[in-house]
Structure formats: structure tokens, C-alpha cells
Amino acid sequence: MEIKIERAKTLKQKPDQNNLGFGKYFTDHMFMIDWDQDQGWHDARIVPYGPIPMDPATMVLHYAQETFEGLKAYRNPNGDILLFRPEMNARRMINSNKRICMAELPEEMFVEAVEAIVKYEQDWIPTAPNTSLYIRPVTFATEAGVGVHPAKSYKFVIILSPVGNYYPEGVNPVKIWVEDEFVRAVKGGTGFTKCGGNYAASIAAQVKAEQNGYTQVLWLDGVHRKYVEEVGTMNVMFLINDTVVTAALEGSVLPGVTRDSIIHILKDWGYKVEERDLSIDELMEAGRTGALKEAWGTGTAAVISPIGELCYKGEKVTINGFETGELTQKLYDTLTGIQWGRLEDKYHWTKLV
Ligand code: COI
Numbered sequence: 001m002e003i004k005i006e007r008a009k010t011l012k013q014k015p016d017q018n019n020l021g022f023g024k025y026f027t028d029h030m031f032m033i034d035w036d037q038d039q040g041w042h043d044a045r046i047v048p049y050g051p052i053p054m055d056p057a058t059m060v061l062h063y064a065q066e067t068f069e070g071l072k073a074y075r076n077p078n079g080d081i082l083l084f085r086p087e088m089n090a091r092r093m094i095n096s097n098k099r100i101c102m103a104e105l106p107e108e109m110f111v112e113a114v115e116a117i118v119k120y121e122q123d124w125i126p127t128a129p130n131t132s133l134y135i136r137p138v139t140f141a142t143e144a145g146v147g148v149h150p151a152k153s154y155k156f157v158i159i160l161s162p163v164g165n166y167y168p169e170g171v172n173p174v175k176i177w178v179e180d181e182f183v184r185a186v187k188g189g190t191g192f193t194k195c196g197g198n199y200a201a202s203i204a205a206q207v208k209a210e211q212n213g214y215t216q217v218l219w220l221d222g223v224h225r226k227y228v229e230e231v232g233t234m235n236v237m238f239l240i241n242d243t244v245v246t247a248a249l250e251g252s253v254l255p256g257v258t259r260d261s262i263i264h265i266l267k268d269w270g271y272k273v274e275e276r277d278l279s280i281d282e283l284m285e286a287g288r289t290g291a292l293k294e295a296w297g298t299g300t301a302a303v304i305s306p307i308g309e310l311c312y313k314g315e316k317v318t319i320n321g322f323e324t325g326e327l328t329q330k331l332y333d334t335l336t337g338i339q340w341g342r343l344e345d346k347y348h349w350t351k352l353v
Contacts, residue, residue: 001044001109003116008048017128020164022301027124031117031158035103046120049159055144059151065141066196067096070300072132073118075125076341081118081353084339086111088257096193101150102139115353117158126162134163166301167215171332173308173322176218176231177209178280180313183222191252202232214311220280221252227277234299235259239327240286248275258298262331264347280312287317294325304332
């Protein structure tokens with residue numbers, strides 16, 4: 001694809017790499033491409049980062065025809081740039097866009113666009129420990145009009161943000177609130193997509209969790225309010241005795257790239273992994289009896305986040321004495337070792353830019 005380039009007149013000062021937080025700073029440029037019914041995807045360009053003017057009737061503002069992705073670029077010890085399984089993000093966005101009835105950017109164009117903007121902004125890839133360049137692609141409806149139907153035009157945009165840890169806790173255990181009032185998704189809905197609406201629907205519970213001193217929400221299934229699904233920003237896994245249990249992908253859970261990678265690594269190490277219904281009663285009982293040895297979340301932003309406490313209907317269960325478990329730490333070290341190019345990538349997951 002031909003990509004035109006318009007260079008920013010002035011470049012920003014780069015932030016302190018030791019104090020990046022998550023998603024607070026954005027680079028000098030962004031990638032953009034448009035879609036309409038006559039021309040398909042056209043006019044690929046890298047332009048200065050900045051506002052995107054919109055008609056107040058633009059459909060995304062009214063009916064939320066929008067999807068996004070999240071992946072990262074890393075610097076390996078030789079100074080090369082690595083991406084982690086970007087084709088998985090491309091395919092997931094295609095599946096999300098199908099469900100939201102939006103134009104789908106082909107996998108090769110998605111990956112090419114990511115590579116182009118990351119290469120152009122490579123000076124922004126931080127090198128301090130646990131930092132990376134977060135890549136946020138987004139597709140949204142740009143047609144102006146307030147009739148409810150699939151829009152006739154879309155934009156695909158990639159912005160970049162140098163980031164550190166997602167949670168203020170860093171890689172230390174987080175406290176999780178099990179939500180029993182609100183639900184996030186149901187089978188047949190949009191739970192498996194990365195659409196903004198899923199996240200909008202999650203915020204009320206997130207606020208409630210924070211008011212109670214918890215970092216994130218663990219969602220139960222929307223029908224029975226019984227089976228464990230995912231945490232707001234990550235998939236979730238539990239080591240119960242010697243088996244790792246996680247929710248199956250049946251439509252209401254996000255098919256995480258990190259989730260898939262960790263299941264792969266665990267099976268490679270000989271662990272039993274069960275993708276199945278896990279009721280909150282079974283989980284809390286495992287917590288009470290000590291059968292619940294470790295718990296962690298998996299996500300691009302969250303990486304591997306140990307879970308130290310669950311609170312369900314007022315009952316609290318502490319996991320592994322609120323310490324990061326041995327397996328959780330080993331998974332974190334292995335995954336980040338591959339992502340940052342410190343360990344051999346025997347799965348061929350990283351892509352040199
Ligand atoms: C990610 O892990 O990339 C996400 O999109 C989660 C979140 C920050 C919404």
C-alpha cells in the first residue's frame with residue numbers, strides 16, 4: 001500500500017521513561033486510512049498527531065460503531081524493534097468489525113500499517129525496564145446521519161503511546177471485585193469483540209470496585225450470574241490444585257492474544273489447562289480450602305498481573321498470601337522475555353520491524 005507522509009512541524013518533548021504510567025502520552029504522528037463504498041480502503045497516510053474534525057451527526061458518536069485493538073512494540077537488547085503476534089490483532093479486529101457491521105481492514109494492510117507507523121515513530125519506543133510502545137488501532141464510522149444502519153464510510157487510525165505498567169501496583173498482586181449486580185456481555189452479544197461499547201458498559205462496575213478499594217472487576221456470565229468470565233482489562237486464569245482453569249471462548253469472552261499465548265506455553269510445559277465453566281461458588285470454595293493456589297490476569301496492557309484477593313458479596317479470599325505465585329512469575333518472565341527479545345522465541349511469535 002502506498003503511504004503518504006506529512007511530517008509534524010514541531011516534535012514533542014519525550015516524557016520521562018521511568019514515569020510513563022499507561023496511555024497518558026502520545027507520539028508525534030498517527031496513521032490514517034479511509035473507507036467508502038466507492039473506493040474501498042484508500043488514502044493511507046502518516047500525519048501529525050492531532051484532532052480529527054467531525055460532524056456532530058457522525059454515526060460513531062450516536063450508535064458507537066467502533067472497534068479497537070491493543071498491541072505493543074518492544075526494543076530487544078540489540079536495539080531492534082519487535083512486535084508480538086500482530087496478525088492475531090488484525091484477525092481479531094476483522095472479527096470485531098464483522099460483528100459491528102463495519103468495513104474490515106485486511107490482515108496484511110493492518111500489519112503493514114502498524115509496521116509503518118511504529119518504524120516512523122521508533123524514537124518513541126522506550127527502553128527503561130517494563131516499558132514499551134503501546135499501539136492503539138481503532139476503526140470508526142464517519143458517515144454523518146442519525147438513522148440506525150451500517151455507515152457508508154469509516155476511518156482506521158493508529159495512535160501510539162509509550163507506556164509502563166497498566167496498574168499502579170506494577171507487577172504486584174491486584175485486588176479484584178467480583179461483580180454481582182451489573183453484567184458485561186452475553187452470548188450472542190458483542191463480548192468477544194473489542195468494541196468500545198463493551199468498555200462503556202463496564203465503567204459503572206469499575207467505579208463501584210474502586211470505591212470499595214479494588215483495582216478491577218471480575219465479570220460473571222450475564223445469564224446465570226454464576227460463571228467466571230473475564231476481568232475488565234484482561235482474561236483471567238486460576239491455578240486450582242495442579243490445573244489451570246480459564247473461561248472458554250463461547251462468545252461473551254474476549255479472545256485475548258496473551259491468553260492464547262499463555263495457554264500455549266502452559267501446555268508446552270505439561271500443565272493441564274481446562275477451558276470451561278468455572279462457577280464463582282467453586283472458585284470461592286477453592287479459595288477457602290487452599291485449593292486455589294494462584295490467580296493471574298493476562299492482557300496486552302496488563303501483561304501477566306497476579307491476583308492477590310477476590311471479594312464476592314462481601315466475602316474475601318486471599319490468594320497465595322497476597323504474594324506473586326511461582327507459576328505466575330515464571331509465566332511473566334517467559335512471556336516478557338520473549339516479547340522483549342531476551343529469551344529465544346521458539347514459538348516464532350515476535351516479528352522484527
Ligand atoms: C489491551 O490490553 O490492549 C486493552 O485493550 C485493554 C485495555 C487497556 C482496555
